[in-house]
Amino acid sequence: MQPLAALVFDVDGTLADTERDGHRVAFNRAFDEAGLGWHWDVARYGRLLRVTGGKERIRQYLSEDWPDRLREPGIDERIRALHAAKTRHYVAMLETGAIPLRPGVRRLLEEARAGGLRLAIATTTTPENVTALLKATLGGDGIGWFEVIAAGDVVPAKKPAPDIFHRALQALDLPPAACLAFEDSDNGVRAARGAGLPVIVTTNEYTRDQDFTGALVVLDGFGEPGAPATVLAGAAPVSPYVDVPSLLHWHRMAQGSA
Secondary structure (H helix, E strand, O other): OOEEEEEEOEEEEOOOOOHHHHHHHHHHHHHHHHOOOOOOHHHHHHOOOOOOOOHHHHHHHHHOHHHHHHOOOHHHHHHHHHHHHHHHEEEEEHHHOOOOOOOOOOHHHHHHOOOEEEEEEEEEEHHHHEEEHHHHHOOHHHHHHHHHHEEEOOOOOOOOHHHHHHHHHHHHHHOHHHHHEEEOOOHHHHHHHHOOOEEEEEEEOOOOOOOOOOOOEEEOOEEEEOEEOOEEEEEOOOOOOOOOOHHHHHHHHHHHOO
């Protein structure tokens, strides 16, 4: 049986509720700045989240509402520029402290580090977004908490393809059975499971009704002492919230079912 050695985290929706009041707002600011007259409301952005990757999301929106623009010369460059502007607005929001970590995340990260577990990130968001979030929420040394940050366009295919998890595992030099993945979406579960990783899901407003078949456990969050996590599917944590003993318990369960 493989001992648990590392935790591999998704970012958006998992470490922090970044989507509705973070990325969506930043996209709209970029659209306004470019004079496009586009606006993604909460519901529309929720539908666009079915597509992973910001540039890919813009392309999906164009295919639905402005298909002729996809045939214009230089459209790929304009999409990249628009996405870069969105990233600039998003990072500026993070620097104001507008987007905190989800409850229980910092506590779990600190417990994991104290317990000798290695930390990694596997996400489709840009490296700039990841580093800005970690610095804003964990301080200047927050980036150093994570041994591996696999992010953005460093792999050929984004989630639900498993490529980003394969890259993180390769950098960690660990087998999937020695790790646990943390995700918030069905695409994330499919990606993690495709790489052979057992996965724990913490849902959010946009993902709570998705199909998480294949996950070890599905919860409404990480929980804190005095604010328990609710188990939506799978085995309950050892504590009323997600902590290292609970992770070890779930990891043993995954090993037993392998």
